[in-house]
Amino acid sequence: MSETLAREDLFEPAFLDRLRTLALRLRKRRQLMRRGSQATPATGFTREFKDYRHYTPKEDYRAIDWRLYARLDKLFVRLYEETQELNLHIIVDTSSSMARPFPEKRRQALRFAVALAYLALSGQQRVSLYSMNETVKQELPPLRGQGNIEKIIQGASHLNFDGFTDLTRCFENYRPSRQRYGVIFVISDFFGRDVNTAAEAVSRAATWPGEVHFLQIMHPQERSPELEGELELAEVETGEKRRFWLTKKDVQRYIETFDAFADNLGRACASHRIDFFQCSTVEPFEERFLDMLVRGSALTGSA
Template sequence: MPAETLAHDDLFDAAFLDRLRVLALRLRKRRQLMRRGSQSTPATGFTREFKDYRHYAPREDYRAIDWRLYARLDKLFVRLYEETQELNLHILVDTSTSMARPFPEKRRQALRFAVALAYLALSAQQRVSLYSTNSSVRQELPPLRGQGNIEKVIQAVSKLEFDGITDMKRCFEEFRPSRQRFGIIFIISDFFGHEIGSATDAVSRVAAWPGENHFLQIVHPAERAPDLDGELELTEVETGERRRFWLTKRDVARYTETFDAFAENLATECARHRIDFMQVGSDEAFEERFLDLLVRGSALAGGV
């Protein structure tokens, strides 16, 4: 079966970037109300940016004096700096078949989140890398910096091919973020694997990655609570396996309970390992859910 792709214009209409700019402003206002000052993380990778001068006070470190300014003004001033952290945003997008078929709305929602995250990071002069995952992990974009690179991100995600099976264990083993710089990692996926617990089993591996980790689960309403009844032939979209069933309302209710338990167990395991988890429906409004994601406490939001 041919791989699924999405046309650029089908994914990002003319007003999409304008809406991202508005979202960035709304987020900045929320953050200004919530806290002031520079972001704080336990990681390395800080740079110092000059901000201002002030008069030298007795017993201060004389090494902070600006001697060139003293030569011109015959007065002692010290230079003030602000420490800013260089963040590295890694976006991992699940490109297995189940993210595009039979519900292409999942793919659209996932890619919009990916581009929006990249936009915020690039506009804050942070580095952005893009990866695709299915049976293995592949780097689709090397680290980029600067808001002018957002079109490269849009082009890259538009060309992603959605095909193949999900192997989370292998992908999480292959992905090795740098330990030298603080990383923010977003995994955008439905987290469906060969076994119902495969995503939960992989959480501990992600917890070992340095930095801040997020699971963003994209699901379709019919995956949560399918409207099915009677005799059916169902196809597993990633393997092509077909099976015939006779489903009753009780069977569907049991499925819904199992799905809810799967999502709840994944969220619980993420919380136990200090990984942020959020589930987003493919039918939910993108703008509001994107803000919901960021105000949960990501360092990325603090850099906006």
């Protein structure tokens, strides 16, 4: 099914203004949080001074710290952190289940994607946008510079939500190169072929070079469906139909199964040092976005 979202539906005119404000709020909150906080042991991409070491011949003499030579009468070379460009990989689940029967999921997922991209572009970082259903497909080449946000928005608006999610295959095939080392955000509902598929896929994602974040978007009715009686349920991804006779007791069991799935996924992520974040379509986007970022990410420099 080919469905695209109008730009106006996805982003209101004031959305980008709010995003800028959001970036400022994020910076402010980050500064506030830094006070008293300890540096994280995570590997960073800063330009700060790192260390000294003895000069050895054939080295670039321009790196000698002459002031130190004057004081100590020994040749030392200043070492700097190697400046590396941060890459943000945004993988959006474009299977049918992200658009139907609850289009709010697509809207929420794309908002997260654009907001993350904006944040990265404004930090002069490269942003890549991928779609994921049966396989992972790069929708936009790596973009850099704040002026490319419009391209990102256009690309996100024209994403085609169709097909089914093959998490195993997608996570198997996708692997960012060393050159594109960075932060990876996977925005999905993580509904695979089986309840254990998502947890298995986590182990594959753990091998990706970089910082991985899983963002699960879901609709409240996916957790507690308002269904009862004789029903013919049709899965939007595969079109498979099943008949059920649901009672309140069955719905309660469904909720328990769903919660067990989410808990299992969360535990699997935690065990592989992958950040797992859930967001419902009815929750206020801006609050949840900030909540997600303050949990710590290289993207925001708080890692």
